[in-house]
Amino acid sequence: MADKKLLLIDGNSVAFRAFYALYRQLESFKSPDGLHTNAIYAFKNMLDVLLKDVDPTHVLVAFDAGKVTFRTKMYGEYKGGRAKTPEELLEQMPYIQEMLHDLGIKTYELKNYEADDIIGTFVDKGEKNGFTTTVVTGDRDLTQLASPSTTVEVTKSGVSQLEAYTPEHMKEVNGVTPTEFIDMKALMGDNSDNYPGVEGIGPKTASNLIQEYGSVENLYDHIDEMKKSKRKERLIRDKDKAFLAKKLATIDRDSPVTIDIDDVKRQPVDYEKLRQFYEKMNFRKFLAELNASGAGQGSADVEKVEYTVLNDDNVKDVKATEKDTVEFYLEMLGANYHLAPFVGFSLKLNDKIYVSRDVELLEEDNIKHILEDEKIKKNVFDLKRTMVAAHRLGIHTHGLDYDMLLASYLINNENNSNDLGEIAHLYGDYSVKTDLEVYGKGKSEHVPDNDDELFNHLASKINAIESLKKPLLEKLKDHEQDALFDTIEIPTARVLARMEMNGMKVEASTLIQLQNEFAVKLKELEDKIYDQAGEKFNLNSPKQLGHILFEKLGLPPIKKTKTGYSTSVEVLDQLKTQSPIVSEILDYRQIAKIQSTYVKGLLDVIQPDGRVHTRYLQTLTATGRLSSVDPNLQNIPTRTEEGKQIRKAFVPSEPDGYIFSCDYSQVELRVLAHVSGDQNMQEAFKTGYDIHSHTAMKIFHLDSPDQVTPLMRRHAKAVNFGIVYGISDYGLSKNLGISRKRAQEFIDNYFEQYPQIKDYMDKAVQEARDKGYAETIMHRRRYLPDIHAKKYTVRAFAERTAINSPIQGSAADIIKIAMINMQKKLDELHLKTKMVVQVHDELIFDVPKDELETIKKIVPEVMQSAVKLDVPLIADSGWGHNWYDAK
């Protein structure tokens, strides 16, 4: 045996973490017998990762034997007052042990001792026998066991992230050695284990004292030399507690275990029993893994896929014709494909799979031809990502006309995963792993060194794209979504790829100037606020701010949050009159937001080409809208003057060019008028009335538009918005600051005046109940399982969603069509103008000076004619030498 590696797992604490990691899925993880299985499942997932990363020769999972231990005998309150372990977890514990047994892994518990002590004892055995040891736990106590040959991995939030405590890491975190950590705990006590240390001593002081004295014993030996202080008094008073705490905190490294290190050697897996166990638990994923590995026949633990590794010599042999269908997958590590490093690629044609780490092979003429020839159709996963990434290699892809990611998003977007493996699993294909399994995440994210492991992953991805194409296309057809897929989403992906690659020019100099101006303003406001508060504090901390406003200054706390006082605008606005500090805080907040999110944030993402290249997420939202990240260009400020200044930094590519903006007027209400068929509202749009004034006339029973006051219009506008969101009297009253009764009157009047809108809302809810989903004009679906929920709030939310989704979603369909037509038009006319940004109902263009007149004409034309509704679509334009002026 080459390496002696020991893996020690704190069974109870890891099971506990596993249980809460999948707590939200508690009810969906059940065996046919009704047993909860979430903790068992998550435990196995975590174990797989550990076995792979550590690759141990010896493994032991230690469990607690019961509540009574030598520590509880020493101190009755030990671990007292702890919340009971939930029954749903307790019932799973024996099964975790059973599974471990089937996997050939030893489990052990010892009466009167905690799992910690068993682990401590085996750490000692490991050190004496020359093992490299890894301890895994959810409990920081065990970090005292770290040594040059022993690493303690502590689960961080969930189970997938581990924090590795080596002696060095311990020093960084606590400033002491692992052994000294015990002394630290002696002074500070342990809240979760329910024993005190010395009053008034927390982690910081404890660490400092132990760094100075080395141990509790030494500290008390020299206590007389300490100068008089409150702390000294407390140290003397709580001396007994400190020594008791030290005993409780010390893990026993010599507990009377009855097994030895040879007994924890990994044993062969009992595949037959394991298979039965997985069946009993209904673990389809693990069953599939067993099948794929040909379990029991002694083969490797992953499915072996046949592939050919491409190199400079054999790459020339890869040929394809128009008759061939090709699967292509280009892998990068990281989400941002504008920058992410390439990992490799795989290519399938004529039933042969080619793989390589060397993406430059794609630039070879024959391969490049395959990717660029429109007539050779390619199946991919994430068309847009593939297209942008290929472009970085100088490859202009054409003929990418099937995208597994887009197809699965249209079929069902409840799970908005973008991981090929996860999506394949949803459709019953477990032959491919998730990226998380292969690459890891966070700090430990990396590409496997092992060629076979990586190439198998890339090859299995290609296979999944191919084998799931038929069933996915059938589903699309069933859903009447083939047109949505072929004529909207696929072309939209291509348009978006070009928009992202174009990017938008952002002038850093403008932002830096703003940064300086805002810095001065912020400083002034800060000083004023601290002055009035009578102290300095962290203005960005709602907790500290709440303390100042509601405790120190005694302002009335209007609203509470889960964790304390709310300090949101809503609250502060109401307090403005009570103290001048409030307005200054509001001003500070507003400018600080702009400074950090927009000025700093944007400066950080300007690329060397002087532009920002956002990514539009096309497969994320529940309604079919796009979203925008890195940076988000869909929430650049517009509502306040300071915020708006940001837009001055967004400029055209050419110095004398224009930013041209065109936005739909009231699309969502027009969509509502169309889908509801409401005659009164349609009439208003057809006549070209101001819709909010029209609504005001209707609900306030006025005869002429002249009688509409600004306040009435504001109220009517809020009602119109409310209708689109699935209104309630409460929501409207809160929004407008009127009584609930008055709000209800508005709504009643509204439905009286627009009766078919009321019908639409009722019908939308009823349809969602019958079909289980809501649908847009282009057959985009949103499933609403909560529409049948027992809980009123949950069900009511689903009902409002059923009303809103077809409206928001149809508007999203419409602008996607407009974008496709717009790009086509730009190409046909050979214009240099670039479409650069989409903000839900608005398109932004980067226009050379001499194309402005053409653009002014064609953009609104194309947008207004995207679809034919029963009411006209109107789009309004603006332009200027930067985004600010384009209004």
Place this chain on the structure above:
DNA sequence: AAATTCACG
């Protein structure tokens, strides 16, 4: 990682 806050349509 969750919670809070606030930017947009």
Place this chain on the structure above:
DNA sequence: ACGTACGTGAATTTA
């Protein structure tokens, strides 16, 4: 008598 507008992303603090 319930508790309540729809859809997003990013920065920051706190635990």
